[in-house]
Amino acid sequence: MDFHPTDGRPMSDSEAAAEAKRIIEENFRPEPPVRHFPTSFRDHSPVPAYGDAPPVCQDDRRIVPAWAAGIAVASLGVGAGVTGIGCGAWLVLQGLASVTLTGVLMVTLPFAGLAMAAAAIGGAISRARSAVTKNIYEGPVTHTTEINNHSTTRGMFFARTRNDIHS
Template sequence: MNSEHITRPMTDAEAKAEAQRIIEENFRPEVPVVRHIPTSFRDDSPLPAYGDTPPVPQNDKRIVPAWAAGIAVASIGVGAGITGIGCGAWLVLKGLASVTLNGVLMVTLPFAGVAMVATAIGGAINKARSAVTTHVYEAPVTQNTQINNISNQRGMFSRTRNDVR
């Protein structure tokens, strides 16, 4: 055998040092990765001696999700629709507030005429139907009425059923 492959036992000091190295290597606390993102822009370019400062381009990298854009567009549409309905209602109610009695009568007169004609036609149809529906019975009629009361009482609940025959 080769003497190079033979290992000798560690001393207590060497074992303690090796154990310390393994523990520090494998169980050291993780340092979180902190990304520093600038939240403001500072322009260090020299200012002109007189006049306006030239504009500095500032990149806008905001990303709006599709659902947020959809909700924004829908809310604008709903708001515009409700505003239109409100304006229409305001115009109608403002017009109705300045109506005279003669104007109301003239506007409702055609509706009253149509309602009167519809009522007359419905009455005529009803009379025509009722004249045709007469029942003629040619068999003998026997009337036999018996009433049976069936009551069930249990505790505070009761039930009564009347059978008429």
């Protein structure tokens, strides 16, 4: 039998059930989760008069999506690559800006090498294609040494000459 908490008399069944329900709800009631969103941090510790301030633990719990981290890393890589290409172009253009005989020779040297290699390959191909042929002519051969030459010139300022050679 339960006793009343205020006056010590015995409780009825309905009073005991109501008191039990109140105690259970009070002690076992699920509380809504408390969401903590710190928007700033203020350190109230005193600042020393001189020297470095002591370190203060500042937890960083930002959540970055994987795609955002990937884009950030890729953009850093692209930026570094473009910077390298730009530096290389700058160096080449600086070298071309100071035109000296040595600079011109250094710039044209690869082109001269390519031209020389192309000429050597072309010569080798033409020699390989030209086969040794023996021409054998059969039949009478006539040799005419008489040439009938007829030349005509017309015009005063813009003259035109026509040569007709008949053998």
